[in-house]
Amino acid sequence: MQAIRYELIKTCKQTGARLGRVHTPHGSFDTPAFMPVGTQATVKGMSPDELKEIDAQIILSNTYHLYMRPGNELIKEAGGLHRFMNWDRPILTDSGGFQVFSLSDLRNITEEGVTFKSHIDGSRHLFTPELAMKIQNDLGSDIIMCFDECIPYPCEHDYAKRSVERTTRWAERCKKAHMNPEKQALFGIVQGGVYEDLRVLSAKEIVALDFPGYAIGGLSVGEPAQDMYRMLECTVPHLPEDKPRYLMGVGSPDYLIEGAIRGIDMFDCVLPTRIGRNGTVMTSRGRIIIRDAKYARDFGPMDPECDCYACRNFSRAYIRHLFKAGEILGLRLATWHNLKFLLDLMKKVRKAIIDDRLADFRDEFFSVYGYNVK
């Protein structure tokens, strides 16, 4: 018995985008799905009730951060991550790979794993495929990720190839070390930088290991958007139709829509929460910087087309005041709205798939939002 099941409901005749549903031990979520990021067992600024209010069906949390603080054993003792953070819907955890490579100091990669110094207290740690599985098994998340090597961008073909091969060997070790496959679905991760041949190689090798879902990693790390789309176009055809496909770390409206068009089912990104905390607001007419003086006496909502709690109840002038005064409610409202904006966008994407017009929807959306605005 597998932990999750992917149900393909419909394919968009105009684009090939997939409408689906993923069933997990903590309920189902509709795809294409955007997953808000709760790095440290909380989506920054939001309560679980508020996440439900905006219809978040699944969230992501970060293995590296939870391992460091408060520790996976404490969370296991608390009854698992769902109970610890009071979130009873699906959770996906990453493997810690990305953070080990991007946040830690003095990392050293060997076949065994990665040695690094903690970003919190400088303590030394060795992350291995087996440890990534142990931690995620302790957390009890519904979807867990293989420990992979995240190469920098740009990266030589030669190194990228050796890294792909290592990521495959690590994926094998993850599969072997995963102790709870009936309750937690382990996804394989396709790497390969911006090299088509390596993406295809990686996809074939990872798919051969037969995972209940597949992620595409190592994109949105600085490469041009066209390179990302090219990588999706060469990779997705090698992924099975009956498993969900997850594009990691992607959350701007253009990447979400273009990703869905290329057959991606799941996305995550800190973008809406991070820019929200800084007062940048995604609206149906593009981004606005709420601190700007021009909003000082703007008594309309952040986004006139949005029906979120923030837009229903507070003006741009008030939210600007909150940001200028350093008040917590300001970043709460901007975060709330941004997340709702992306979750609503995914609903519109799903609707456009049902109506076989996702390419038309993309063009309409960006004619107002502005295509180059992330």
Place this chain on the structure above:
Amino acid sequence: MQAIRYELIKTCKQTGARLGRVHTPHGSFDTPAFMPVGTQATVKGMSPDELKEIDAQIILSNTYHLYMRPGNELIKEAGGLHRFMNWDRPILTDSGGFQVFSLSDLRNITEEGVTFKSHIDGSRHLFTPELAMKIQNDLGSDIIMCFDECIPYPCEHDYAKRSVERTTRWAERCKKAHMNPEKQALFGIVQGGVYEDLRVLSAKEIVALDFPGYAIGGLSVGEPAQDMYRMLECTVPHLPEDKPRYLMGVGSPDYLIEGAIRGIDMFDCVLPTRIGRNGTVMTSRGRIIIRDAKYARDFGPMDPECDCYACRNFSRAYIRHLFKAGEILGLRLATWHNLKFLLDLMKKVRKAIIDDRLADFRDEFFSVYGYNVK
């Protein structure tokens, strides 16, 4: 037609504490009442909906801060403070006096008013009784306060006496300058430091001006608790029975209960929100510091006797983690709980008045909470 009406419902036979209700243009509130403080047009960390969820019936906001940022004229343009901050229940604003004396630099007091430099941008301002009225009229709060002089503690009798006399003259000017008495009730403020004769003198002079409510100011500024209680005991008998009495800047459980016992109807304080943001939690068994290591694996609620959102849904271990990780949800939950704790305490005080046993309730409460714990 007066803006507000005080309804005295019952007096506690054991203590003389008053159960009442104040009717305002934005609805009624039960007394004795604790008013959460929304300094900058927001109760730090809380949304208006959350304040309603914990049954806050009236909040306070600070004239000095709103005058500085975003400005009273902008708030007037927004339709008043209620609409600006989306709070449709009663609001009391202070006069700015306390902040002018405590926050600003280089203040200079003359009969005209107080000249000072802004704590934000160093700009020079002259606060007068007339300006305090103009600002509060623009804000549109239901209860507004006279501009008074807040003397330091300790303070010589001679200076305190001259200050009391000036505060009376300023109160007369406030009454004259107040443009909206049918919609906004102007409270007089009794000063006089810790001198009984001056408190009595001030009470008589201020009451002679006939305000719809009276505040006792200049207490809880460093004097021993017994001095505060003595001042209440000598002042309250000089205040009329048919008007509400407000003890300014007071919010620890002992002051609230002892104040109610001495005939006070209204209180406000930043204490619950300020200490909440620092991770100090008021519980039925006294204060706890949620960051303490001993709570790392404590999977029970902050206060087992509390039914607030935080206590119903999250453990001490989780909230400690949020504070250690610097997550916003941590201070939100601690703030939420602390406010609910004080609002619930006032409900219990009102119940004890109904049952003619407020002194017994005080003894029972502090036998568990610890009397000297603020």
